[in-house]
Amino acid sequence: MLLATLLQAQPATDDSWLERFLSSYASSDKPQHELVRLSVIDSFIELHSGPGRGYPIIHTIEQGDEVNVYKRRGNWYLVSDRRLRQGWVTQEKLARTIAPTGLPAALPDVRHGDYLAQKFRVGFSLGKQDDDETAQVMVGFRLLSFASLEIEGGQIFADDIEGYSYGGNLLIEPIQSLSFTPFISHGYGKQVFQQKETLNVGRNNHYDSDYRFTGAGINFYIGLNFVMRGEYRKMHISGDNGSTSNSAWRIGFSSFF
Amino acid sequence: MGFSAPALSADDGSVDIKPIVVVEPDNKQREAYEAQIDTEFFEIGGYAGILSIEDFTSSAVYGLKASFHATEDFFLQTNLGQAEAGLSYAEQQAGDGVRFLSDDDRKYTYYNLLVGYNIFPGETFVTQSLAFNSAFYLVAGAGNTEFAGDKHFTLTYGSGYRIILQDWLTINVDFRDHTFESEITPKKKRNHNLEFTTGVTAFF
Numbered sequence: 362m363l364l365a366t367l368l369q370a371q372p373a374t375d376d377s378w379l380e381r382f383l384s385s386y387a388s389s390d391k392p393q394h395e396l397v398r399l400s401v402i403d404s405f406i407e408l409h410s411g412p413g414r415g416y417p418i419i420h421t422i423e424q425g426d427e428v429n430v431y432k433r434r435g436n437w438y439l440v441s442d443r444r445l446r447q448g449w450v451t452q453e454k455l456a457r458t459i460a461p462t463g464l465p466a467a468l469p470d471v472r473h474g475d476y477l478a479q480k481f482r483v484g485f486s487l488g489k490q491d492d493d494e495t496a497q498v499m500v501g502f503r504l505l506s507f508a509s510l511e512i513e514g515g516q517i518f519a520d521d522i523e524g525y526s527y528g529g530n531l532l533i534e535p536i537q538s539l540s541f542t543p544f545i546s547h548g549y550g551k552q553v554f555q556q557k558e559t560l561n562v563g564r565n566n567h568y569d570s571d572y573r574f575t576g577a578g579i580n581f582y583i584g585l586n587f588v589m590r591g592e593y594r595k596m597h598i599s600g601d602n603g604s605t606s607n608s609a610w611r612i613g614f615s616s617f618f
Numbered sequence: 619m620g621f622s623a624p625a626l627s628a629d630d631g632s633v634d635i636k637p638i639v640v641v642e643p644d645n646k647q648r649e650a651y652e653a654q655i656d657t658e659f660f661e662i663g664g665y666a667g668i669l670s671i672e673d674f675t676s677s678a679v680y681g682l683k684a685s686f687h688a689t690e691d692f693f694l695q696t697n698l699g700q701a702e703a704g705l706s707y708a709e710q711q712a713g714d715g716v717r718f719l720s721d722d723d724r725k726y727t728y729y730n731l732l733v734g735y736n737i738f739p740g741e742t743f744v745t746q747s748l749a750f751n752s753a754f755y756l757v758a759g760a761g762n763t764e765f766a767g768d769k770h771f772t773l774t775y776g777s778g779y780r781i782i783l784q785d786w787l788t789i790n791v792d793f794r795d796h797t798f799e800s801e802i803t804p805k806k807k808r809n810h811n812l813e814f815t816t817g818v819t820a821f822f
Contacts, residue, residue, distance in 0.1 A: 412690065413736075415736075415740045416741075424637055437690070483686065483694075485731035487759065494760070518769065518771035557769075584688065587689050
């Protein structure tokens with residue numbers, strides 16, 4: 362049964378299904394005023410003791426029974442039956458339920474673009490700038506569904522010098538409905554280099570430079586919270602000892618929350 | 619009609635759905651530890667173990683680790699650790715208190731940024747009535763090692779085993795290889811530093 366083609370069900374209140382699921386995810390400690398109620402149409406659904414396939418199955422809910430949906434974690438939902446026995450069930454299994462009106466349940470799709478409640482992103486990336494390896498930690502914030510701001514800081518590894526860089530980037534991601542989505546990026550920052558101590562012959566050489574770049578890449582969304590990124594950047598660096606342009610590429614991993 | 623089939627069509631086209639009775643397994647012993655890590659993503663803790671520094675000795679290593687569990691399968695982890703190297707092989711051979719490195723340079727400190735994958739989640743059964751949720755995972759990533767007065771870009775990969783003792787407490791065992799190109803000897807070569815640690819972390 363394809364999730365994407367299910368009809369919109371009539372929820373118990375005026376809130377849309379999406380808003381209810383998002384709010385239950387964002388404020389998982391607060392009790393729900395109106396619980397989402399669904400009826401099981403499969404012969405039975407199995408409930409695990411935790412949000413993962415490694416947790417044992419502790420309950421089953423029969424066909425025709427109603428379940429209340431409390432919260433979501435990843436693509437697992439915490440549900441309970443009318444006897445208030447709780448457990449976790451995957452989105453796939455829960456989709457095989459119907460709303461009180463008799464229409465199939467419309468659960469939030471697996472598309473990452475829908476989860477606007479998850480605004481923050483944290484992660485790291487590893488790559489190369491010309492011949493020098495780089496490692497960066499990054500924190501991002503989604504401004505709009507297609508645009509996010511990031512700040513990053515990290516290290517540059519070179520043979521004779523050691524460097525640090527920090528800066529801010531803007532990412533534009535126009536298409537959200539696919540697992541692989543392209544993006545373009547633009548950013549500014551600073552790079553600080555210092556000659557390595559082992560080669561120090563007296564003076565401590567210190568180079569400060571500013572950089573700006575334009576880049577493009579692909580995001581690969583795995584699960585609902587996890588994204589892998591491949592990015593190529595054309596960098597323009599200018600500083601104490603002139604300006605130069607070089608290319609950098611990186612692979613990044615980040616998670617939403 | 620007495621059949622236990624899920625649906626019967628009568629002649630007028632109506633469908634009769636009969637409920638299926640499902641026999642529930644005896645789950646008394648499992649109710650006791652129903653997992654509640656539904657809102658917990660962050661894990662922070664410490665670890666200690668042995669680091670075998672190539673060309674040097676094996677030394678005790680201590681560190682801090684923090685993980686962010688993105689999905690059921692993937693997590694992001696960062697580690698910060700340090701060890702103190704003993705005598706290098708060359709110094710041991712030279713004997714008589716010969717030293718090629720200062721004591722400061724013998725400090726081995728590192729940080730790394732890793733992606734982890736819970737490849738085999740499940741449970742571990744300690745006794746007949748005691749079971750814990752567990753997972754065998756793989757990690758890979760890179761970071762920095764500061765040793766012998768130099769900073770090296772280091773690749774790290776390895777595997778580990780995590781046992782969740784309580785909702786908020788886990789114990790884990792990790793085996794990792796930290797590898798970097800070394801310029802300590804005249805020729806550039808790739809060093810492998812093997813690390814074996816036990817750690818305790820808290821979920822929140």
